[in-house]
Amino acid sequence: MAGGQQPEASPGRYQRRRDDDCADVLGIDVRGPDADPFDIPAKRAPVERLRRWRQAALVLNASRRFRYTLDLKKEEEKEQIRRKIRAHAQVIRAALLFKEAGEKQNGDRELPEILPRGFGIGEEQLTVMTRDHNYSALQEYGGVKGLANLLKTNLEKGIHGDEADLSCRANAFGANRYPRKKGRSFWVFLWEACQDLTLVILIVAAVISLVLGIATEGIKEGWYDGTSIAFAVFLVILVTAVSDYKQSLQFQHLNEEKQNIQVEVIRGGRRIQVSIFDIVVGDVVALKIGDQVPADGVVISSHSLAIDESSMTGESKIVMKDQKTPFLMAGCKVADGYGTMLVTAVGLNTEWGLLMASISEDNNEETPLQVRLNGVATFIGIVGLSVAAMVLVVLFARYFSGHTTNSDGSVQFVKGRTSVKSAIFGSIKILTVVTIVVVAVPEGLPLAVTLTLAYSMRKMMADKALVRRLSACETMGSATTICSDKTGTLTLNQMTVVQSIVGEVKQQAPANIDNLSPSVVSLLLEGIAQNTSGSVFEAQDGSIEITGSPTEKAILAWGLELRMKFTEERSQSAIIHVSPFNSEKKRAGVAVAVSDSDVHVHWKGAAEIVLALCTSWIGVDGSIHEMTPDKVNQLKKFIEDMAEKSLRCIAFAYRNLGLEDVPSEEQRINWQLPDNDLTLIGIAGMKDPCRPEVREAVELCKKAGVKVRMVTGDNLKTARAIALECGILEASDASAQDIIEGSVFRAYNDSEREDVAERISVMARSSPNDKLLLVKALKKRGHVVAVTGDGTNDAPALHEADIGLAMGIQGTEVAKESSDIIILDDNFSSVVKVVRWGRSVYANIQKFIQFQLTVNVAALVINVVAAVSSGNVPLNAVQLLWVNLIMDTLGALALATEPPTDQLMRRPPVGRREPLVTNIMWRNLFIQAVFQVAVLLTLNFRGRNLLHLTQDTLEHSSKVKNTVIFNTFVLCQVFNEFNSRKPEELNIFSGVSRNHLFLGVVTITVVMQVIIIEFLGKFTSTVRLDWELWLVSVVIAFVSWPLAFVGKFIPVPKTQLKDLILGCWPKRDEGQDERRAESQV
Helix, strand or coil: CCCCCCCCCCCCCCCCCCCCCCCCCCCCCCCCCCCCCCCCCCCCHHHHHHHHHHHEEEEEEEEHHHHCCCCCCHHHHHHHHHHHHHHHHHHHHHHHHHHHHHHHHCCCCCCCCCCCCCCCHHHHHHHHHHHHHHHHHHHHHHHHHHHHHHCCECCCEEEEECCHHHHHHHHCCCCCCCCCCCCCHHHHHHHHHHHHHHHHHHHHHHHHHHHHHHHHHHHHCCCCHHHHHHHHHHHHHHHHHHHHHHHHHHHHHHHHHHCCHHHHHECCEEEEEEEEEHHHCCCCEECCCCCCCCEEEEEEEEEEEEEEHHHHHHCCCEEECCCCCCCCCCCCEEEEEEEEEEECCCCCCHHHHHHHCCCCCCCCCCCCHHHHHHHHHHHHHHHHHHHHHHCCCCCCHHHHHCCCCCCCCCCCCCCCCHHHHHHHHHHHHHHHHHHHHHHCCCCCCCCHHHHHHHHHHHHHHHEEEEEECHHHHHHCCCHHHHCCCCCCCEEECCCEEEEECCCEEEEEEECCCCCHHHHHHHHHHHHHHHHCCCCCECCCCCEEEEEEHHHHHHHHHHHHHCCCCCCHHHHEEEEEEEEEECCCCCEEEEECCCCCEEEEEEEEHHHHHHHCCCEEEECCCCCCECCCCHHHHHHHHHHHHHCCCEEEEEEEEEEEEEEHHCCCCCHHHHCCCCCCCEEEEEEEEEEEEEEECHHHHHHHHCCCCEEEEEEEECCHHHHHHHHHHHCCCCCHHHCCCCCHHHHHHHCCHHHHEEEEEHCEEEECCCHHHHHCCCCCHHHHHCCCCCEEEECHHHHHHHHHEEEEECCCCCCHHHHHCCCCCEEEECHHHHHHHHEEEEEEEHHHHHHHHHHHHHHHHHHHHHHHHHHHCCCCCCCCHHHHHHHHHHHHHHHHHHCCCCCHHHHHHHHCCHHHHHHHHHHHHHHHHHEEEEEHHHHHHHHHHHHHHHHCCCCCCHHHHHHHHHHHHHHHHHHHHHHHHHHCCCCCCCCCCHHHHHCHHHHEEEEEEHHHHHHHHHHHHHCCCCCCCHHHHHHHHHHHHCCHHHHHHHHHCCCCCCCCCCHHHHHCCCCCCHHHHHHHHHHHC
């Protein structure tokens, strides 16, 4: 495409051929050297590209074909609504502040609001205060504490949270929900299915046929032709609408799952996870980096709390929140720090609620495969329309020239003798040949992608993967490498401190403090209790509940082993300032006032990084010693020994400050906590066991040609130990080239980085930016990259990767919003299941294409040859509509919902730019189509003799012959459906008993076919067949199985069909052209 880059060199067969240009979908270069409009990137496709393929598509039913694609007009409307609501809110805010100022001047007061029972403040007062960010109103209510009292909330323990309390609050202040626009009803889908141009023509033809039939033959006999066409059209419309409606319901359900965010609240003193929809006014919500603000509210406590308000204000500006700027808006993201908030407005009382209620959540999007199939449908449609037009011309020419005969041999049209009514009736019958177009233009082909994606998405939910972007399902099948986090993905995320050193005392779990002096214990427990974003809740029955990240929980549990009383420890000192944990600096700090004159600054973080900041260490007795080189080496050896046992090492250090060294409260917001001249308190080693199923999953990836790379913040030794345990590294090949530190990788230039990236299996001590650099380098090498991430800082890498996989349990909302798929159980084996499903989507579409193209080719050739040679078509309108139903909707249901098999993971990844129709498919298609065409044309021209019908009348024998052709053709498709299940494997019945939907579709097709032949002959222009002719039909159809089996032994060239065809054309001598141009000059 214009502006496309030159192809990069890439490994093996998975070359990214022209990221902006694409090999044609059929493997035949039907569009020549020009850019292919039916190729769009998997992520962030420009609007112009999306418009272009829509304009290039040949469509007979736009509402159906484009249903599951992005509505470009609606997207523009959404953005306008967003701008209006933002502007509207700002205008209201300004007007109310102006009005309030006027009222204060005039001394006017509005009538007091009637307060809800049990509360000292009303819904309207809260909404107005929050919406206007009215700080003076908040002060009038007594600040955050006074507001909490009016809302019956304990700022430390939250609300009671029982059913009665929650119900009372929801009734008084509203629920945190907004009215959603209803999904389309079944009748809308029915109406859309009716809008197919060919079906409209057929309905008109049916009505005329009905009127003329009754007028000519009387009501008793004349209604059959018209009614049968109308009924067949109605059946097609009904089945199509039901199938589309069911898909729509599945997408609605998945949308609801995406919006159901889990929020951490404090209720009854406990930190618990609740749905965002269950938040009520008065709730105390715990916020941390990466979270979404679930409702409007005010800050209770904040530690470097920075909020990204761009989703509401439209401005990319990070706003610091504290007691002086306390108002928080729903829908914003926490960019840094942590804190707690008091909820003051929910649902439609928030700007976010108004915004979400105003815009519909139809997040339809076209996927690359869907668009490529639109290209296939367009190409086949052009051929089909041309053929249909040609057949119509031939039939009309034969009819009006007197070459068309009735079944009894009489001429249908004789100039000057045939009445106008009969001529119109004959013309209408010919016009029904337009049903060839119904079969020829596969409207259902792009929708088969949607069907298989909807099915896969539903099944992936059961496999713990929530798909946020449809195209990720497809792209995952092409993934050549997975860059995975270690913690929680490859490991269980169940950390425990198993080894430690405090002072000079080395301890194994369980830890004790008997050998340590009280001053050392006091410092250590102060650092554990205050320098944490987790918490400890002690219930009345004595049970203890620890909340926070797995690392925080492990450290707090270790503190409890050391006899820490969490609440008591927190109350003995006051937090002045916090430096939250950051993936770049890999440490977290806190400054606490321990007396009127002393301040302790505590740091904890990656052991070797914190150790490098220490100039002294504390002894068992509390004495301070200088950090000598020998001591550093001794501690480094201890860290390395722990790392080799796959332990994560965390160091604790502190330093003393005088109050005069601490900035004033106003200046403190930008205060960088001092992290030099620290005194080491101790080092703890945490064990996070590998997931038991990970090794098997990694092996499966290797067999499937997908390289797993581990990207972790842990040190080199820990990373190596875990990688060996997981099978990412083999003991023999764990060389320096396979394992690298982030800082080393970062230092390379771009070209060196690309070369190194190819070899990397483990990246240790990496920052989120290193992960991003690795993704970019691998993509330049032609890889299709999947990346896992859970932190806010992982968002750029998740966004840049071909497939971003966010963690559902530990992942932040920012990471989830940047991702394409959410792994709900944070398990690497679920990632591998997503790869299987991705490959399954591609394989199922290929099966369906092979099946549909076979039917297309056979039906077209049979009708065209018969029409041109004899003036009659063996397959009439009603029969073709039934074939279309088998081919389109029922065929898609049967083949597009095949579950993934182990065989899919024994083949290399599918190149994203490889043609959809492979050489193997062309071979299978050619064999089946030639067989069907040969047999059915033989029956058409020699059927009377071969079926021993010469004794019958010409009219009856023609009907029997055409019925056998129709019956054999349909049964051939049923048998070919089994062939299409396994295009490359010899055993086509493998796993068929487990696919109940496939068996159900085949059974329904066969039963309906029997009913049509035996009981509905008046409508379908067929006659009953005796058992011998049924046997003939079944035997002919059965031959397709051994034929397909033998056909699979025929070798196919590895060169794609397109390249073979292009290779036949003489190549231009560019040098000769240049020489000729020079001579002319």
